[in-house]
Amino acid sequence: MSVDEKKEQPRESLEREIDAVVSAETAGLEPEQAGEIREKIRQRVRAEMEREIRLKTAADRREEARRIREERQKEKHAGEGRMFQRFNRNFRFQHMVMFSSVILLIVTGMPIKFPNFILSRFVISLWGGINNSTIVHRIGALMLVYFMVHHLLYTILSRDGRRDFVLLLPMPKDLRDAVQNIRYFLGKVKEKPRFGRFSYIEKFDYWAVYWGCIIMIGSGAFLWGESIALKYFPKFVLDIAHEMHSDEALLATLAIVIWHFYNVHFNPERFPGTLMWWHGQISEHEIKEEHPLEYEELMAKQAKTAAEVNPQ
Amino acid sequence: MKGTVLYAVIAAALLGVCVPGPREAEARLSLEKCTLCHGKPEFRKILVDGKIQELFVTGDSLKGSVHEKKTCVDCHFDVSEIPHRERPRRVNCTHCHYKGNAEGAPQSDGYLAYFESVHGKAIARGNAKAPLCQDCHGSHAILKAKSQASLVAQGKVAETCGRCHIEIYAQYKTSVHGVAVAKGIKEAPSCTGCHGEHKIYSPKDPKSTVFATHVADQCSKCHASVSIMGKFGIETEQVATYKESFHGVASQFGSRTVANCASCHGTHDIRPEADPLSSVNPKNVPKTCGKCHPGANANVAVGKMHVDAKKKEAGIVYYVASFFKYLTIGTMLALIVHIVLDMYGRTKRLRGEK
Numbered sequence: 001m002s003v004d005e006k007k008e009q010p011r012e013s014l015e016r017e018i019d020a021v022v023s024a025e026t027a028g029l030e031p032e033q034a035g036e037i038r039e040k041i042r043q044r045v046r047a048e049m050e051r052e053i054r055l056k057t058a059a060d061r062r063e064e065a066r067r068i069r070e071e072r073q074k075e076k077h078a079g080e081g082r083m084f085q086r087f088n089r090n091f092r093f094q095h096m097v098m099f100s101s102v103i104l105l106i107v108t109g110m111p112i113k114f115p116n117f118i119l120s121r122f123v124i125s126l127w128g129g130i131n132n133s134t135i136v137h138r139i140g141a142l143m144l145v146y147f148m149v150h151h152l153l154y155t156i157l158s159r160d161g162r163r164d165f166v167l168l169l170p171m172p173k174d175l176r177d178a179v180q181n182i183r184y185f186l187g188k189v190k191e192k193p194r195f196g197r198f199s200y201i202e203k204f205d206y207w208a209v210y211w212g213c214i215i216m217i218g219s220g221a222f223l224w225g226e227s228i229a230l231k232y233f234p235k236f237v238l239d240i241a242h243e244m245h246s247d248e249a250l251l252a253t254l255a256i257v258i259w260h261f262y263n264v265h266f267n268p269e270r271f272p273g274t275l276m277w278w279h280g281q282i283s284e285h286e287i288k289e290e291h292p293l294e295y296e297e298l299m300a301k302q303a304k305t306a307a308e309v310n311p312q
Numbered sequence: 313m314k315g316t317v318l319y320a321v322i323a324a325a326l327l328g329v330c331v332p333g334p335r336e337a338e339a340r341l342s343l344e345k346c347t348l349c350h351g352k353p354e355f356r357k358i359l360v361d362g363k364i365q366e367l368f369v370t371g372d373s374l375k376g377s378v379h380e381k382k383t384c385v386d387c388h389f390d391v392s393e394i395p396h397r398e399r400p401r402r403v404n405c406t407h408c409h410y411k412g413n414a415e416g417a418p419q420s421d422g423y424l425a426y427f428e429s430v431h432g433k434a435i436a437r438g439n440a441k442a443p444l445c446q447d448c449h450g451s452h453a454i455l456k457a458k459s460q461a462s463l464v465a466q467g468k469v470a471e472t473c474g475r476c477h478i479e480i481y482a483q484y485k486t487s488v489h490g491v492a493v494a495k496g497i498k499e500a501p502s503c504t505g506c507h508g509e510h511k512i513y514s515p516k517d518p519k520s521t522v523f524a525t526h527v528a529d530q531c532s533k534c535h536a537s538v539s540i541m542g543k544f545g546i547e548t549e550q551v552a553t554y555k556e557s558f559h560g561v562a563s564q565f566g567s568r569t570v571a572n573c574a575s576c577h578g579t580h581d582i583r584p585e586a587d588p589l590s591s592v593n594p595k596n597v598p599k600t601c602g603k604c605h606p607g608a609n610a611n612v613a614v615g616k617m618h619v620d621a622k623k624k625e626a627g628i629v630y631y632v633a634s635f636f637k638y639l640t641i642g643t644m645l646a647l648i649v650h651i652v653l654d655m656y657g658r659t660k661r662l663r664g665e666k
Contacts (some may be wrong), residue, residue, distance in 0.1 A: 003494050018503030022354075047365060061410045090637065101589050103621050109444075111565075112558065112561050112562075115560075115561045115565065117562050118566075123563065123646070124565045129565065129566055129567075130562045130566060130567045131569075134562075176662075182650070182653055184654060184657065185653040185654055185657030186653065186657065187660055187661075188656065190643075221609050223558075226605060227605045227606055227607050227608070228605070228607075230601075230605060230608050230609070230611050230612055231609060231611070232611075233606055233611060234612075234614030234615055235611060235612050235614055235615040235617075236614060236616075236619075236627065236629060239615060239619045239626075239629045240628060240629055242558070243629050243632050243636070244632060244636065247632075247633065247636030248635070248636065249634065250640060251639065251640040251644075253641065254640070254644050255643065255644070255647065256646065257409075258647060258648065258651070259647040259651070262654075267654075268658060281388060295424040
């Protein structure tokens with residue numbers, strides 16, 4: 001039985017059914033009137049059916065295009081197996097906003113913390129003096145505040161956001177992973193710890209950003225609106241805010257430049273960095289290596305859906 | 313004309329060295345001639361603006377001054393006949409005080425600096441009220457600046473400047489520095505201590521020692537010195553804490569609007585914190601801070617002003633700073649150890665595979 005025949009079968013039965021109902025309804029009417037109504041109904045049904053067929057073929061086209069794209073990608077990353085979407089577009093956008101703002105903030109903020117450092121004066125002059133660089137710092141601050149609000153809404157409103165937030169919560173397994181990882185570094189155990197979607201390293205990065213954003217935005221707000229803050233708080237509160245802002249800035253910068261850069265850039269497996277922040281995809285090879293538990297989960301899920309679609 | 317006078321002066325000087333007799337006689341002669349009129353105590357002139365100019369000069373006027381051995385026409389050299397018909401011009405000190413002069417008159421770049429200064433420029437623009445050398449150093453009774461009685465001595469220069477800058481002098485006289493100078497404290501600054509001697513510029517001129525971005529440096533010349541401040545029991549850490557504060561950093565980077573020492577402590581009217589008239593007295597602090605931070609209230613006076621987070625006196629700020637210090641050290645240490653172990657492990661595995 002061909003596809004067209006399959007399609008025709010229900011169509012015929014449907015038409016018969018409709019005809020039966022229509023004839024029952026129009027029994028009492030005059031033949032001319034009945035014929036008119038019948039003609040109208042037939043036309044409506046035909047239009048409806050044609051529309052359905054058209055939609056189906058569009059969906060098929062999209063499906064086909066995706067398959068071709070995936071195939072092409074597979075050819076491109078032949079050695080790495082197929083690609084998995086690790087970070088969605090929203091999440092990548094958040095990361096981009098955050099790193100742009102943090103770069104701006106560090107570039108304009110660090111010279112103020114270290115005014116005697118040889119490059120500080122140069123960097124400040126790049127912006128055209130301290131008056132301009134403080135404005136740039138505030139632009140960076142607004143971007144970071146936007147990022148924080150966006151991320152909170154993403155965590156609450158988006159399904160992916162909620163799932164990731166739960167997966168990012170620190171678990172006892174992370175401590176065991178850390179211990180095992182260090183033992184693995186030292187050569188005491190042969191196996192690397194098997195990470196889920198987020199390793200303890202990534203979890204640390206995530207919560208470090210959380211902590212940093214809260215401290216920096218909180219204390220920065222005091223320093224930005226110092227006149228308003230002084231109306232309600234004594235001066236020492238501003239001194240504390242200043243101290244926190246300055247100290248946490250250094251901690252955050254060091255953590256980014258040393259820790260995050262090592263993990264995503266200078267680490268021999270990644271050097272000089274991957275494009276994951278741009279396309280959000282992870283290769284099969286890498287996901288098996290870095291996130292084996294997530295990979296297994298994904299595979300199990302795929303197998304399950306496949307089984308549901310083709311129960312054999 | 314100038315050349316002849318110069319030669320005459322040189323000749324006179326040479327003669328003075330070789331044969332003292334005739335030169336002294338000549339000087340006496342000139343003096344006698346001048347004092348015929350100027351020696352009378354009532355000899356004075358009423359100027360156009362109604363001021364009375366005393367013209368009484370005797371042979372004693374130069375006595376004890378650095379120009380003791382000079383005579384009237386050495387400086388008033390445009391007087392060629394006595395009695396002079398016209399009013400003699402103002403004495404031009406650079407006639408002798410120039411570099412390489414034969415007279416042996418002391419000279420330095422200070423004289424040149426004067427022409428660049430706010431006073432020298434005012435003179436060049438034709439402001440008759442602007443001071444020339446003799447207005448500060450005195451006309452006849454010029455003494456060495458080191459001498460206590462000199463008009464430009466540390467103890468007296470404020471009064472000299474105050475002859476024109478009256479209001480500022482009034483403020484300064486009761487300020488902590490003015491009182492200290494009056495007490496005879498050598499380290500305390502008078503006008504020249506901050507503004508410079510000959511290189512006095514307007515505070516709006518970036519060359520000025522009291523230009524907004526130079527104030528902190530100027531104050532810290534003394535206030536950062538433990539050896540000076542130690543004598544008076546004044547802390548020196550204020551300089552460091554200011555330079556680390558946002559005010560200090562922004563000022564170092566060239567912000568002219570940010571607060572410098574003078575913005576809060578005042579310029580000529582600097583008073584100790586305990587003085588109720590002081591701008592940094594806790595009662596006046598809200599007003600002082602309010603100049604830049606509108607709406608500042610009593611809150612700004614709560615807590616230490618010059619906070620040094622590294623010292624325990626800073627209170628809670630110190631504990632916050634310490635918390636972050638150990639947090640940073642601890643975290644970074646852990647992260648770096650993790651990185652180093654990771655690299656160690658990688659190297660080992662690589663070698664093992666080979």
